Amino acid sequence: MNYAVVIPAAGQGKRMQAGHNKQFLVLEERPLIIHTASVFEQDPWCKEIIVVANASEIYDMEELFKEWGIRKVKQVVVGGNERQNSVHEGLKCLIPEHQVVLVHDGARPFVEQADIHRLVEQAEQTGAAVLGTKMKDTVKRTDGEKVLETIDRSSLWAVQTPQAFQAAVVTEAYDYAAAHQIIGTDDTSLVEYMGRPVKIVEGSYDNIKLTTPEDMVVARAILQKRREGKR
Numbered sequence: 421m422n423y424a425v426v427i428p429a430a431g432q433g434k435r436m437q438a439g440h441n442k443q444f445l446v447l448e449e450r451p452l453i454i455h456t457a458s459v460f461e462q463d464p465w466c467k468e469i470i471v472v473a474n475a476s477e478i479y480d481m482e483e484l485f486k487e488w489g490i491r492k493v494k495q496v497v498v499g500g501n502e503r504q505n506s507v508h509e510g511l512k513c514l515i516p517e518h519q520v521v522l523v524h525d526g527a528r529p530f531v532e533q534a535d536i537h538r539l540v541e542q543a544e545q546t547g548a549a550v551l552g553t554k555m556k557d558t559v560k561r562t563d564g565e566k567v568l569e570t571i572d573r574s575s576l577w578a579v580q581t582p583q584a585f586q587a588a589v590v591t592e593a594y595d596y597a598a599a600h601q602i603i604g605t606d607d608t609s610l611v612e613y614m615g616r617p618v619k620i621v622e623g624s625y626d627n628i629k630l631t632t633p634e635d636m637v638v639a640r641a642i643l644q645k646r647r648e649g650k651r
């Protein structure tokens with residue numbers, strides 16, 4: 421079972437309030453993007469990594485990958501204004517031989533290999549699969565001031581990345597979305613738009629996306645928990 425992964429890392433990191441792209445934030449002596457890329461460097465199923473970066477950051481990213489021995493990175497390509505544009509640029513660089521393609525946020529350093537493998541197996545069978553966790557909080561729709569309705573959370577999942585696909589499925593979905601100006605906040609939503617099935621695969625609450633400063637505190641706690649060998 422082999423796959424290629426596109427890692428979008430071309431955001432601005434505004435919500436992190438770090439004053440620069442959060443991919444370069446250091447967590448326990450390693451830049452965030454290196455934590456994330458290392459997961460795939462160490463996974464024997466992963467045959468190729470494509471990283472999507474800001475044009476001004478490509479050289480720095482390439483130097484980091486050399487310094488940290490991330491050898492599976494085939495290319496660091498320029499991203500776009502939206503995450504979806506960046507992912508699309510990354511997908512265009514993949515060689516057609518790959519049967520299964522993953523998209524994984526550079527801002528999610530804690531995905532585990534066992535979860536990736538379960539996801540890949542599901543994508544290979546279903547065409548598309550996504551990691552997620554069941555909602556722990558009650559979810560309400562509001563108008564920004566008052567509550568409009570409480571949503572039954574029994575069927576709600578918070579989805580993460582990696583999101584995994586048979587290569588033809590994700591390529592078709594991205595090309596269709598680009599041609600019809602369809603914008604989604606994740607990758608499987610574009611496949612859903614095409615009316616194709618997407619399998620949900622239960623992942624870990626540790627697989628957080630480092631988005632706001634509080635997430636860095638949680639990230640350090642996750643790293644410490646792992647150092648202590650706890651689940």
Ligand SMILES: Nc1ccn([C@@H]2O[C@H](COP(=O)(O)OP(=O)(O)OP(=O)(O)O)[C@@H](O)[C@H]2O)c(=O)n1
Nearest residue numbers: 428429430431432433434435501502506526527
């Ligand atoms: N134009 C963009 C926007 C986002 N991303 C990437 O998509 C992932 C998820 O996006 P998010 O967490 O929102 O990152 P940022 O866009 O950098 O954050 P913010 O919205 O706070 O600026 C990140 O790895 C980010 O680098 C990207 O490659 N290209």
Ligand SMILES: C[C@](O)(CO)[C@H](O)COP(=O)(O)O
Nearest residue numbers: 503525579580581605606629
């Ligand atoms: C793709 C994603 O990580 C799934 O939860 C999420 O939609 C990315 O959102 P962002 O605002 O681009 O970080």
